[in-house]
Amino acid sequence: MRVRPDVSVVVIAYNDARRLPRAVASSLAQSLGGIETVVVDDASTDGTGEVADRLAAAHPGRVRAVHLPANSGGCGRPRNTGIDASAGRYVMFLDSDDLLDRHACLNLLATAEETDADVVSGLCDRIFLDVPEGAKGRVRPWYPWLYRRSAVYGPLSENPALLYDTLSTNKAYRRGFLEEHGLRFVEGLHYEDLLFTAEAYLAAERTALIPHRVYRWLVRERTAAPSISNRRDDPANFADRLEIHRRIDMLFALRGAHDLRRAKGVKFVNHDLVLYLRELRDQDPAHQARFLDLAAGYLAELDPRVFELARPLPAIAAYLIREGDHAGALAAAQYRPGERPELRARLVERDGRVYWGAGGPRGRLGRRILDVTGFGFHVRPLKELRPANTVTRLEMRGGRVVMAGNVLNPLERVPPDAELAGTLEFCDRRRRARRARTPATVRHEGDRLAWRSEFDPARIRPVGFVDPVWDVRLRVRVDGEDVVTRLGQGRGSPSLAGVALPVRPRLGRIAGDRLRSYVTDGGHLAFTLEAANPWARLAGGAAHRAARSPAGRLAWRRSRGLVTSVRRWAADRKTKIAVFNGVLSRLLPVRTGLAVFESHLGRHYSDNPKYIYRELRRSGRPVTAVWAYASSPKGFPDDARLVRRGSWAYFLALARAEFWVDNQGFPADLRKRPGTTYIQTWHGSAFKLMGLDQPRVKSGPAAERARLRRMVERFDCFLVRSGHDADTLCAGLGIGSELLPAGYPRNDPLVNGVDGDPELAAEVAALRSSLGLTDGRRAVLYAPTFATGPRGRPVKLLEPPVDAEAFERELGEKYVLLVRPHYLCRANLPPGARTVMRDAGAVPDVTPLLLLADALITDHSSIMFDFALLDRPIILHLPDGRDLATGYFDLARHGPGPITRTEEELIAALAGLDEAEAVHAPRRRAFAARFGEHDRGTAARTVVDRYFPAVRPGHRGSRHRGSRHGRTA
Numbered sequence: 002m003r004v005r006p007d008v009s010v011v012v013i014a015y016n017d018a019r020r021l022p023r024a025v026a027s028s029l030a031q032s033l034g035g036i037e038t039v040v041v042d043d044a045s046t047d048g049t050g051e052v053a054d055r056l057a058a059a060h061p062g063r064v065r066a067v068h069l070p071a072n073s074g075g076c077g078r079p080r081n082t083g084i085d086a087s088a089g090r091y092v093m094f095l096d097s098d099d100l101l102d103r104h105a106c107l108n109l110l111a112t113a114e115e116t117d118a119d120v121v122s123g124l125c126d127r128i129f130l131d132v133p134e135g136a137k138g139r140v141r142p143w144y145p146w147l148y149r150r151s152a153v154y155g156p157l158s159e160n161p162a163l164l165y166d167t168l169s170t171n172k173a174y175r176r177g178f179l180e181e182h183g184l185r186f187v188e189g190l191h192y193e194d195l196l197f198t199a200e201a202y203l204a205a206e207r208t209a210l211i212p213h214r215v216y217r218w219l220v221r222e223r224t225a226a227p228s229i230s231n232r233r234d235d236p237a238n239f240a241d242r243l244e245i246h247r248r249i250d251m252l253f254a255l256r257g258a259h260d261l262r263r264a265k266g267v268k269f270v271n272h273d274l275v276l277y278l279r280e281l282r283d284q285d286p287a288h289q290a291r292f293l294d295l296a297a298g299y300l301a302e303l304d305p306r307v308f309e310l311a312r313p314l315p316a317i318a319a320y321l322i323r324e325g326d327h328a329g330a331l332a333a334a335q336y337r338p339g340e341r342p343e344l345r346a347r348l349v350e351r352d353g354r355v356y357w358g359a360g361g362p363r364g365r366l367g368r369r370i371l372d373v374t375g376f377g378f379h380v381r382p383l384k385e386l387r388p389a390n391t392v393t394r395l396e397m398r399g400g401r402v403v404m405a406g407n408v409l410n411p412l413e414r415v416p417p418d419a420e421l422a423g424t425l426e427f428c429d430r431r432r433r434a435r436r437a438r439t440p441a442t443v444r445h446e447g448d449r450l451a452w453r454s455e456f457d458p459a460r461i462r463p464v465g466f467v468d469p470v471w472d473v474r475l476r477v478r479v480d481g482e483d484v485v486t487r488l489g490q491g492r493g494s495p496s497l498a499g500v501a502l503p504v505r506p507r508l509g510r511i512a513g514d515r516l517r518s519y520v521t522d523g524g525h526l527a528f529t530l531e532a533a534n535p536w537a538r539l540a541g542g543a544a545h546r547a548a549r550s551p552a553g554r555l556a557w558r559r560s561r562g563l564v565t566s567v568r569r570w571a572a573d574r575k576t577k578i579a580v581f582n583g584v585l586s587r588l589l590p591v592r593t594g595l596a597v598f599e600s601h602l603g604r605h606y607s608d609n610p611k612y613i614y615r616e617l618r619r620s621g622r623p624v625t626a627v628w629a630y631a632s633s634p635k636g637f638p639d640d641a642r643l644v645r646r647g648s649w650a651y652f653l654a655l656a657r658a659e660f661w662v663d664n665q666g667f668p669a670d671l672r673k674r675p676g677t678t679y680i681q682t683w684h685g686s687a688f689k690l691m692g693l694d695q696p697r698v699k700s701g702p703a704a705e706r707a708r709l710r711r712m713v714e715r716f717d718c719f720l721v722r723s724g725h726d727a728d729t730l731c732a733g734l735g736i737g738s739e740l741l742p743a744g745y746p747r748n749d750p751l752v753n754g755v756d757g758d759p760e761l762a763a764e765v766a767a768l769r770s771s772l773g774l775t776d777g778r779r780a781v782l783y784a785p786t787f788a789t790g791p792r793g794r795p796v797k798l799l800e801p802p803v804d805a806e807a808f809e810r811e812l813g814e815k816y817v818l819l820v821r822p823h824y825l826c827r828a829n830l831p832p833g834a835r836t837v838m839r840d841a842g843a844v845p846d847v848t849p850l851l852l853l854a855d856a857l858i859t860d861h862s863s864i865m866f867d868f869a870l871l872d873r874p875i876i877l878h879l880p881d882g883r884d885l886a887t888g889y890f891d892l893a894r895h896g897p898g899p900i901t902r903t904e905e906e907l908i909a910a911l912a913g914l915d916e917a918e919a920v921h922a923p924r925r926r927a928f929a930a931r932f933g934e935h936d937r938g939t940a941a942r943t944v945v946d947r948y949f950p951a952v953r954p955g956h957r958g959s960r961h962r963g964s965r966h967g968r969t970a
Contacts, residue, residue, distance in 0.1 A: 004035070005088055005089070005090065006035050006036060006037035006087075006088055006089040006090070007033065007034075007035040007036070007089060007090055007091065007106070007110055008031075008033065008035070008036050008037070008089045008090070008091045008092070008093055008106045008109075008110055008173065009036075009037045009038075009039055009083075009087030009088060009089030009091070009092050009093070009176075010028040010031075010036060010037070010038045010039070010093045010094075010095050010101070010106070011039050011041060011079075011080060011083030011084065011087060011092060011093070011094050011095065012024055012025060012028065012038060012039065012040045012041070012083075012095045012096075012097055013041050013043065013076055013079035013080055013083065013094070013095075013096060013097065014040060014041070014042055014043065014045065014049050014053065014079075014097035015042070015043040015044075015045050015049065015072065015079075015097075016045045016046060016047045016049055017045070017047075017049055017097040017098060018045070018047050018048045018049045018051075018052045020097055020098050021040070021049055021052050021053065021056075021097045022052060022056060023100065024095055024096070024097045024098070024099060024100060025038055025040065025056050025064060027095070027100040027101040027102075027103075028095060028101055029060060029063065029064070030103055031101065031103065031104075031105065031106045031107065032103055032104050032106075032107050033104075033106040033107035033110060036063070036089075036106055037063065037065070037087060037088060037089050038060075038063060038064045038065070039064075039065050039067060039083045039086050039087045040053040040056065040057070040064065040065070040066045040067065041067045041068075041069065041079040041080070041082050041083045041086070042066065042067070042068045042069065043069050043072055043073055043078070043079045044068070044069050044070065044071050044072040044073075045072075049097075050066070050068050053066035053068075054066050065086070067082055067083065067086050069082060073188065073189075074189070075188065075189065075190065075191055075193065076096075076186070076191075076193055076194070077185075077186035077187050077188035077189070077190070077193040078186075078188045080094055080169070080186045080193075081185045081186050081188065084179065084185065089176065090175070090176055090177075091109070091110060091113060091173045091174065091175055091176060092173070092174045092176055092179065093105075093106065093109070093170075093172070093173050093174075094169050094170045094172075094194075095170060095216075096170060098219055099170065099216065099217060099218050099219050100216075100217040100219065101215065101216060101217070102123075102213075102214050102215050102216065102217060104213065104215075105123065105214075105215035105216065106173070108123060108211055108213045108215060109121045109123060109172075109173035109211070109215060110173065112151070112209050112211050113173055113175065113209065116153045116207060116209045117207060118153060118175075118205070118207040118208055118209035119174070119175050119178040119201070119204070119205040119206060119207060119208065120172055120173070120174055120175075120178070120201050120202065120205045120207075120208045120209070121172065121173045121208075121209045121210075121211065122148075122163075122166065122171055122172045122208070122209070122210050122211070123148070123171050123172075123210070123211045123212075123213050123214065123215030123216065124142060124143070124145065124148040124171070124211075124212060124213060124214045124215065124216075125142070125143040125166075125168055125170070125171040125214070125215070125216040125217075125218055126140050126141070126142050126143070126214055126216070126217055126218065127140070127141045127142070127143055127218045127220050128140055128217055128218065128219050128220065129141065129220050129221075129222065130219055130220065130221045131221060131222055142214075143166065143168065143171070143218070144165045144166050147162060147163070147165065147166055147210060148210055148211070148212045149212060150212055151209070151210065151211055151212060152209070152210045153207055153208070153209045153210075154207070154208045154209075154210075155206065155207060156206075157202045157203050157205075157208075157258075157261060158258070158260065158261060161260070161261055161264035161265075162264075163202055163208065164199065164202070164261075164264060164265050164268045165268050165271075165272060166198075167194060167195040167198040167199055168194060168198065168216075168218075169186075169194035169197055169198050170194070170216050170218070171215050171216040172198070172201075174201060178201075178204070178205065179201075182200075182204045184197065184200055184201055184204065185197075187245070187248070190241045190244055190245060191238060191241040191242070191245075192241055192242045192245045193245070195242075195245050195246070195249065196245050196248050196249055196252075199249045199252065199265070200252060203252065203253075203256065203258070203261070236291050236292060236295065239277055239292055239295055239296075240295055242273060243295060243296075243298075243299045246265070246269055246273070246299065247299070247302075249262075249265055250262050250265070250266075250302070253265065259304075262304070263304050263306060263307055263310070264310075266303045266304060266307035267307050267310045267311045269303075269307075270303075270307060270308070270311040270312075270315045270316060270318075270319045271311050271312050271315045274296060274300075274315065274318065274319055274322075274334075275315050275318065275334050277292060277296070278318055278330065278331060278334035278335075279334055279335060281293075281331060282331060282335060282524050283490065283520065283524060286492075289327060289331070290327065293322050293327050293330065296319075296322050297322050297323055297325070300319050300320075300322055300323045301323055305366055307319075308320050308366065308370050309366075309369060309370065313373070313376075314333045314334070314336055314337075314338075315333070315334070316370055317329070317330075317333040317357050317358075317370060317371060317373075318330045318331070318333040318334040320366075320367070320370045320371065321333065321357075321358055321371075324363070324367070326358050326359070326360065328346075328359075328492065329346050329347070329357060329358035329359065331345075332344075332345035332346035332357075333346060333357060338376075341387065342387065343387045343388070343389045343486075343487070343489070344378070344386050344387060344388050344389060344409060344411055345389040345409065345491070346358065347359040347409070347411070347448060348373070348378055348411045348412050349361045349412075350379070350412060350832050352833060353805065353806075353831050353832050353833010353834065354368075354372050354374045354831055354832070354833060355372070355373055355374045355376075355378055355379050355412065355831075355832060356368070356371040356372055356373065357371045357373045358371055374829070374831050374832075375798065375800075375829065376798075377798045377827065377829045378411055378412065379412055379414075379832050380798075380827060380828065380829055380830065380840065381827070382482070383414055383415070383479060383482060383484045384482065384483060384484050384485065386411055386414075387486065388408050388409035388410065388411055388484070388486060389408070389409045389486070389489060389491065390406055390407070390408045390409075390475055390486035390487060390488050390489060391406050391407055391408075391489060391490070391491035391492070391493060391494055392404065392405070392406040392488050392489065392490065392494050392495075392497055392526055393405050393406050393407065393493050393494060393495070394406070394453075394495065395495065395497055395500050395518065395526070396500065397458075397500065397501070397502065400457070400503075401455055401456060401457055401458075402454075402455065402456055402457075402458050402502055403453075403454075403455050404425065404441075404453070404454050404455075404488075405451070405452065405453040405454070406451075406452055406475075406488060407446070407449040407450060407451045407452065408449065408450040408452065408475065408477060408484075408486055409448070409449065409450075410445075410446075410447070410448050410449055410450050411448075412832075413447065413448060415445065415450060415479050416445075417445050419445065419479050419480050420478075420479070420480050420481075421443040421444065421445065421450065421477065421478070421479060422443065422477070422478040423440065423441035423442065423443040423452050423454070423475060423476065423477050423478070424438050424439070424440060424441060424475070424476045424478075425438070425439050425440075425441045425454045425456075425473065425474075425475055425476075426438050426473070426474045426475070426476060427461050427471050427472075427473055427528070428471060428472050428473075428474065429463070429468040429470075429471060430468075430470040430471065430472050430527075431467070431468060431470075432468070435464075435468065437460050437461040437462065439454055439456040439460055440454065441453060441454035441475060442454070443477055450477060452475060452477070458502040458503055458504055458516070459503075459504065459505060461502070461504050461516065462504070462505065462506070462507055463504060463506045463507070463512070463513065463516070463530050464506060464507045464508060464512070465506030465507060465508035465509070465511075465512020465513055465530065466508065466512050468530065469529055469530045470527060470528070470529055470530075471516060471527065471528045471529075471530070472487070472525070472526075472527050472528075473487070473488045473526050473527070473528070474486065474487055474488065475488060487525045487526075488525060488526040489523075489524045489525045489526060490520050490524050490525075490526070491524075497518055497519075497520050497526050498518060498519050498520055499517065499518065499519075500517070500518040501515040501516070501517050501518075501533070502515060502516045502517075502518075502528065503515050504516050504530075506530065510532065511532075512530070512532075513530040513531055513532045514532055514533055515530075515531060515532075515533055516528035516529065516530055516531075517529055517531055574647060574668075577647070577649065577652050578652075578668065578670045578671060580652070581652045581655070581656055581671055581672075582670075582671065582672045585652060585653060585656035585657075586656045586671075586672060586673075586674045587674075589653075589656050589657050590657070591657060591658070591659050591674065591676035591677060592625070592657040592658070592659065593659055594623050594624050594625050594659060595624075595625045595627065595654070595657055595658045595659050595660070596617075596624050596625065596626055596627065596658060596659065596660035596661075596662055596949075597627045597628075597629065597654050597655055597658045597660070597661055597662070597667075598610045598611075598613075598614055598626060598627065598628045598629070598641075598662045598663065599628070599629040599646070599662070599663040599664075599665075599667065600663065600664055600665075601664065601665055601684070601824060602631060602646065602665055602666075603629045603630050603631035603632075603645075603646035604631050604632075604824055604845075605636065605824070605845035605846065606628065606636050606637045606638060606845060606846070607747075607845045607846035607847070607848075608664045608682070608684055608747050608846065608847075609664050609682035609683070609684065609720065609745055609746045609747045609940075610662050610663055610664055610682060611746075611747070611846060612746035612747050612749060612750075612848075612940075612941045613662055613680075613682070613746050613941050613944050613945065614626060614628075614638070614641070614662075615760075615941070616746070616941035616942055616944075616945045617945055617949060618640070620942075620945060620951070622945060622949045622950075622951060624660075624949060625642070626638075626640075626641040626642065627641065627642045627643075627644055627654045627658070628641045628642070628643050628644075629643075629644055629645070629646045629651055629654075630643055630644075630645060630646060631645075631646045636845055642654075652671075655667065655671065656674075658677055659676065659677060659678065660677070660678050660679075660680060660948065660949075661673065661677060661678070661679040661680065662680045662682065663681065663682070664681075664682045664683055664684040665683075665684060666681075666712055667679075667715075669708055669711060669712045670711075671715075672715075673715040678717045678718070678948060679715050679716050679717045679718070680717065680718045680720075680944065680948060681716040681718065681719045681720070681738075682720045682745070682746065682944075683719065683720060683730070684863075685862075685863025685864070685866065685867070686722055686723065686725060686726055686730065686863050686866040686932055687725075687726070687729050687730040687733070687863065687888070687889055688861045688863065688865075688888040688889060688890070688892070689786075689861060689887075689888050689889075690733065690887075690888060690889065691729065691730050691733035691734055692709055692733035692734040692735060693706065693709070693733055693734070693735060694729075694732075694733040695733075709734070709735065710735060713734050713735050713736055713737070713738075714737065716736065716738040717738050717739065718738060718739050718741050718944075718947075718948070719731060719736050719738050719739070719740055719741065720741050720743055720744070720745060720746075720940070720944070721740050721741065721742055721743075721935065722744050722745055722748075722866070722932065722933050722934070722935050722936055723931065723932050723933060723934045723935060724934065725889070725931065725932050727740055729889045741943070741944070741947065742935045743935060743939070743940040743943040743944060743947075744933065744935040744936035744937060744938075744939075744940040744943075745867070745936060745940055746940040746941035746944060747846075747847075747848050747867070748848075748867055748870055748933070748936045748938075748940065749938045749939065749940055749941055750848055750852060751848070751851060751852070751867060751868075751870040751871055751936075752870055752936055752937060752938035753938040755852065761848075761849065761852075764849050765849045765852050765853055768844065768849050768850070768853060769853050772817075772819065772839045772841065772853075773817075773839065774817060774839075774853065778814070778815060778816055778817045779815060779816050779817070779855040779856070780816075780817050780819055780853055780854050780855050780856075781816050781817070781818050781819065781854065781855065781856045781857070781858060781911065782819045782821055782841070782850055782851070782854035782856070782857050782858070782868075783801065783802055783818055783819065783820050783821065783858040783859070783878075784821040784822075784847070784850075784857065784858070784859050784862060784864050785799070785802075785822075785823070785859055785860045785862055785878075786823060786859070786860055786861060786862035786863075787823040787825055787826070788823075788826075795825060795826065796826055797825075797826045797827065798826060798827055798828075798829040799820065799822035799823075799826050799827065799828050799829060799842075800829055801818065801820055801828075801830060801834065801838055802858060802878050802880075802904065802907055803818070803904050803907055803908060804904065805830070805831050805833055805834035805837065805838060806833070807904065807908065808834075808837050808838065808908070809834075809836060809837045811908050811912065812837070812908065812911055812912065813836065813837045816837070816911060817837060817838070817839060818837060818838045818839070819838075819839050819841040819850065819854065820838060820839070820840055820841060820842070821841040821842060821844070821847065821850060822842045823862075827842055828840040828841075828842045847864065847867075851864075851867060851868055851871065852871075854868070854873070855873060855874075856873055856874040856875070856876070856911075856914060857873070857874070857875045857876070858875075858876045858877075858878050858907070859875070859876075859877060859878070860877060860878060860879050861877070861879070861888060861892060865877070865896075865897055865928075866932045866933060867933075869897045869925055869926075869928050869929035869932070869933065870929055870933050870936055872922070872925065872926060872929065874898060874914050874917075874918065874921065874925075875897045875898035875921075875925060876898050876899055876900075876901060876907065876910050876911070876914075877892060877896050877897075877898055877899070877900045877901070878900075878901050878907050879892075879900055879901070879902060880902055880903065880904075895928065895931075896924070896928070897921075897924060897925040897928035897929070898921050898924070898925060899917065899921060
């Protein structure tokens with residue numbers, strides 16, 4: 002008597018004789034016994050049926066072959082035939098070009114029996130065979146967030162997100178469940194598993210998910226005969242998908258499951274639609290229109306709330322398709338915020354908001370969907386926007402190359418009077434440093450920057466063989482800021498493929514004699530080196546064959562590997578630190594009077610190091626000053642030597658310095674030599690728990706605590722403002738060095754004012770003018786601390802604490818709000834807020850801002866300790882239910898001002914600021930006395946007098962010597 006199988010694996014195949022044995026082998030190799038494999042041949046013509054018969058003969062009782070008399074044209078009928086022909090208690094499906102994971106059946110069956118689930122689903126990995134093994138992007142899990150942990154759900158309404166995974170192949174279905182509900186695949190339509198799985202989810206009393214991989218979906222994109230799911234350039238394919246979605250909508254509607262229908266619509270917009278839109282980029286307009294007209298018909302049937310519930314960019318794409326803006330829709334579908342995307346869409350400003358699409362929004366729904374003010378396009382630097390560059394001309398004329406195009410000018414961020422210059426760059430793809438440059442003219446044309454370049458292609462000198470592919474970029478300088486764009490194909494582009502530029506490789510014509518243009522998969526213009534002469538092609542082919550021979554490949558790998566290894570070794574941070582610790586700091590003598598300054602890891606010329614440096618300069622101490630900058634030397638002092646942080650010059654300066662002065666931390670692994678004095682100024686008193694007082698550090702890896710200990714052991718001096726600093730900040734960091742109770746040098750002007758400091762007074766006046774604070778309104782500074790989002794990710798765009806319209810209506814005649822984000826993020830003020838709000842994020846040093854501010858709004862940022870010295874109003878704005886007692890003291894009891902939780906409370910507090918002074922001023926003064934007890938306006942002078950002698954033995958005079966040193970990158 003035959004024992005009933007636990008699981009039947011239905012393998013469907015059509016004209017896949019080569020891969021079918023591998024798929025069946027993955028079923029036969031299952032770690033679970035009692036597996037039946039049913040191969041259904043869909044009337045193949047290439048011998049697949051014979052292969053199935055041979056597999057059945059080789060594995061009697063384990064493999065059976067079933068043959069359809071005529072091809073069904075899809076997957077529905079073969080799968081239904083497999084269900085009917087199989088006998089297992091559970092049914093699974095496998096395509097002949099994919100693989101089951103070895104423990105798939107075991108894990109799915111065990112979970113089904115443990116949970117009594119009707120459907121059990123596991124993780125599916127898409128494996129892209131065109132991507133080299135081990136390379137990034139080869140393995141891409143299918144909606145992995147659904148499978149982070151084991152879960153069991155009742156009705157589908159408990160977790161509508163299951164509709165994102167409607168594959169039928171990574172699931173096991175209880176046969177009794179299928180029969181009870183008459184579940185079968187629709188025939189005659191592609192994407193039948195979307196409907197089948199949606200019906201199964203809806204009917205199942207329990208659905209279980211497991212975090213284990215069960216299915217390997219093998220994808221080969223570069224093939225002459227793509228699978229059905231990869232034929233996304235076929236309108237009939239898309240029409241089938243839309244029909245399946247309509248049937249799912251009808252299914253939910255008949256069951257009264259309107260919330261599920263809406264959730265499925267959101268999934269369609271977020272997933273299905275975007276898949277097709279991204280394939281349309283390089284298609285001709287007529288082809289695009291056929292697809293988009295099909296999509297528009299279906300999108301018109303969706304509940305309008307779908308557009309509001311979907312992710313912003315897919316929702317914009319779907320909405321604009323419905324509205325007929327094809328260009329805007331395709332640009333939204335192609336814009337992927339996490340992947341350094343190009344901005345291809347026009348943006349418009351209406352009523353102080355920024356909207357996606359050239360025409361602007363229509364109606365309330367349009368305004369809600371198309372509003373992209375939160376993306377910060379209007380405040381991001383131009384170089385971060387990466388505006389699209391469309392080539393409009395590419396040709397050879399009279400032996401010269403003529404190229405032209407236009408770069409998007411979003412929101413006309415580049416004004417008509419901007420100083421423009423352009424450079425066209427041809428770059429070796431393998432080595433970006435090898436490039437050829439030629440000038441380009443650039444002119445302003447409203448929402449576009451038109452450019453043109455004409456040049457002799459002989460300027461481009463490939464080596465040959467080693468640099469076969471060249472990319473093209475346009476570098477536009479806008480008022481001194483560089484914006485680099487890639488040349489691409491778009492509306493208005495001629496055919497960019499097949500244009501030949503005659504060139505002379507350095508290895509001669511045997512290596513090639515022309516660069517031929519083509520368009521990359523990403524839609525960008527590139528050139529490949531080739532030979533036109535047949536003898537050169539033969540010689541080049543021979544050279545290529547020699548290079549590809551084992552000996553040639555070995556020689557090439559060794560030479561290239563050696564050069565690359567040396568270059569990487571020299572540039573690697575670990576190398577520099579090892580050389581610093583083992584060579585530079587041991588062999589080089591300390592240079593008397595050499596001081597290296599750094600503020601916030603080189604981001605700015607600011608904070609306590611700046612004011613110590615100013616005092617050294619004022620007093621004429623014999624000090625050779627070096628300032629470290631992170632990315633740009635702009636804004637750093639002209640009379641000091643400048644070095645890029647992390648460069649060899651930086652480490653050399655640190656190795657020879659007599660003084661290190663910074664407010665955060667020089668590289669943690671550097672060993673400070675005994676002859677160097679490290680003055681650690683720090684950058685604020687502590688409310689939040691610090692160092693070893695933080696639970697994550699206290700209970701975290703010992704290596705992190707050891708690293709912190711190594712950092713602080715280098716300090717020779719640590720500045721403190723009060724006993725509170727010594728008891729909290731210093732104890733938490735584990736400071737064992739001298740605590741200098743001098744206060745903070747940056748706070749000296751807050752205590753002394755600027756009357757005796759003409760340089761700082763001029764800086765404050767210039768800042769007041771640049772921020773437009775000249776109409777008599779009071780300036781309120783909003784400066785919160787660094788924040789993270791719901792998933793612990795940094796918040797990169799800081800929104801104002803009050804709606805701009807509400808602020809203008811209630812407070813606009815009296816106040817201007819200065820928004821000062823943490824230096825790790827950027828302010829995102831709506832364009833309509835310009836009359837009452839100013840972005841102060843670009844001001845490198847906060848002290849001048851504090852001096853001109855009439856009041857402060859903050860949360861638990863350390864800026865409250867500094868501003869309290871000015872004895873001006875402070876409001877603590879703590880929305881989102883933030884705990885007041887999670888730091889070193891209770892803000893509700895000891896804070897320097899009122900606490901607000903909502904926008905309305907904050908507006909009320911600002912409106913009654915003066916009236917509340919009688920209540921809050923005494924608290925604020927007590928706060929300043931407690932936490933700023935050592936701030937007496939003499940901190941910079943105290944540090945300089947303590948560590949920098951006025952005259953050194955053997956020195957002539959005492960003037961500051963930094964001006965003799967140039968900038969060093």
